[in-house]
Amino acid sequence: MSSSSTAPSALHRRWPELDLGYRRLGATPTRVEQVDLPGIAEGLWIKRDDEFGDGAWGGNKVRKLEWILPEAQRRGVRTLFTVGGIGTHWGLACARYGDEVGLRTVLGLVDQPVDDHVREQWARLVASPAVIHRFSASWRLRLAAPWLLARAADRRGLRFTPPWYLPAGGSNAVGTLGYVETALEIADQVAAGELPEPASVVVPIGSGGTAAGLTLGFKIAGLATRVLGVVVNDSFPLHAEVMARLANRTGELLRSRGARDVPSVTASDLTTRDDWLGSTYGDPTPASMAAVRAAATVGLELEPVYTGKALAAVAELGGALPGPVLWLHTHGPR
Incomplete structure (x- = not known):
C-alpha cells in the first residue's frame, strides 16, 4: 500500500522552497525501453507509466494523486467528489488511494459504450470504497451535480465541510503537477543517456492533465520535445488552447507557492x-x-479507448511524426 516518502520530488529538487505537499505513491523513475511493435513502429521508445503505482491501482492517474491527496489534507477536505465514465480509471485510483489517507470519494459516473474492459472496470469500482451515483447521460449528471455536492458534504456537529470537486481525470492545476514532474523525470533520463531527447511525445488526451503537464514540464526543463495529444474524449473541448490554459493555471500555482522563472505555455507549444x-x-x-x-x-497490456487510440496515431503517422518518438504508456492494468 502507499506511503509517504522523504525523497523529494523533481519539482522540490528544482525549487526547494516550493510550498506544495507531495506524497510518493509509486517508484520513480518509470523505465524507458525501445521496442519493435509489429505493424506499428520499429524502435519505438516507450515510457512505462503503466507500471506506476504500488498496489492500489496503477497508471498515469496515480501521478496526479501524489499532489492532490496532500493538497486535500492541507485544505482540511474529508471528501473528494469527481466524475467520469463507468469505466473510469481515475475514479478507481481516487477511491483506493484516497481511502488510504482517510478521504472518502464520491463518484458521479455516466454510462459509456460497454466492452469487456469496461465491465471489468465497473466491477472494480463497485467493489471499491467509492460512493457511486450512476447516470445515463452527461446532462443528467450536470443537473444532479449541485445536489450531489451538497449530499457529499461532511457534517460533524456544527461543522460543515464541503467536498473538493475534482474534474474528470483529476486535470486541475494541482493534478497536472504530476506530469510536470514526469517531464522533469524524462529530462533526467535523457541527461543520463537512457534515451535520446524525444522530438515527439505521444499521449492520449481524455481530460488534458497529462498533455498540459508534460508541455509545461518540457519548457521548464529546457527540452525542445513537442507533445502530440491524441484526443479520445468528445464530452468537452480538448484543443490546444484549452491545454495551454490548463498548463498556465498550473504554472500560476507553482509561482504562487514559491517557484521562480516558470515559463508560460501557448497553444503553439x-x-x-x-x-x-x-x-x-x-x-x-x-x-x-x-x-x-x-x-x-x-507483452504490453493496452485498452482500446485511451492507449490503443494513441498507439494507433503512432502507427498511422509513421515517419511523418518527428523522431525520436516517445510513446507514453499510461494504462493502469493492476
Whole structure:
C-alpha cells in the first residue's frame, strides 16, 4: 500500500522552497525501453507509466494523486467528489488511494459504450470504497451535480465541510503537477543517456492533465520535445488552447507557492488531434483494437479507448511524426 516518502520530488529538487505537499505513491523513475511493435513502429521508445503505482491501482492517474491527496489534507477536505465514465480509471485510483489517507470519494459516473474492459472496470469500482451515483447521460449528471455536492458534504456537529470537486481525470492545476514532474523525470533520463531527447511525445488526451503537464514540464526543463495529444474524449473541448490554459493555471500555482522563472505555455507549444477518436468517447475503433493486439505480442497490456487510440496515431503517422518518438504508456492494468 502507499506511503509517504522523504525523497523529494523533481519539482522540490528544482525549487526547494516550493510550498506544495507531495506524497510518493509509486517508484520513480518509470523505465524507458525501445521496442519493435509489429505493424506499428520499429524502435519505438516507450515510457512505462503503466507500471506506476504500488498496489492500489496503477497508471498515469496515480501521478496526479501524489499532489492532490496532500493538497486535500492541507485544505482540511474529508471528501473528494469527481466524475467520469463507468469505466473510469481515475475514479478507481481516487477511491483506493484516497481511502488510504482517510478521504472518502464520491463518484458521479455516466454510462459509456460497454466492452469487456469496461465491465471489468465497473466491477472494480463497485467493489471499491467509492460512493457511486450512476447516470445515463452527461446532462443528467450536470443537473444532479449541485445536489450531489451538497449530499457529499461532511457534517460533524456544527461543522460543515464541503467536498473538493475534482474534474474528470483529476486535470486541475494541482493534478497536472504530476506530469510536470514526469517531464522533469524524462529530462533526467535523457541527461543520463537512457534515451535520446524525444522530438515527439505521444499521449492520449481524455481530460488534458497529462498533455498540459508534460508541455509545461518540457519548457521548464529546457527540452525542445513537442507533445502530440491524441484526443479520445468528445464530452468537452480538448484543443490546444484549452491545454495551454490548463498548463498556465498550473504554472500560476507553482509561482504562487514559491517557484521562480516558470515559463508560460501557448497553444503553439503542443499539437492536439482527434483523428483517432472514432464515433464517441469510450468507443473502440478498428485501429485501436489492432494496436491493442500488436502491443500484446510483445507483452504490453493496452485498452482500446485511451492507449490503443494513441498507439494507433503512432502507427498511422509513421515517419511523418518527428523522431525520436516517445510513446507514453499510461494504462493502469493492476
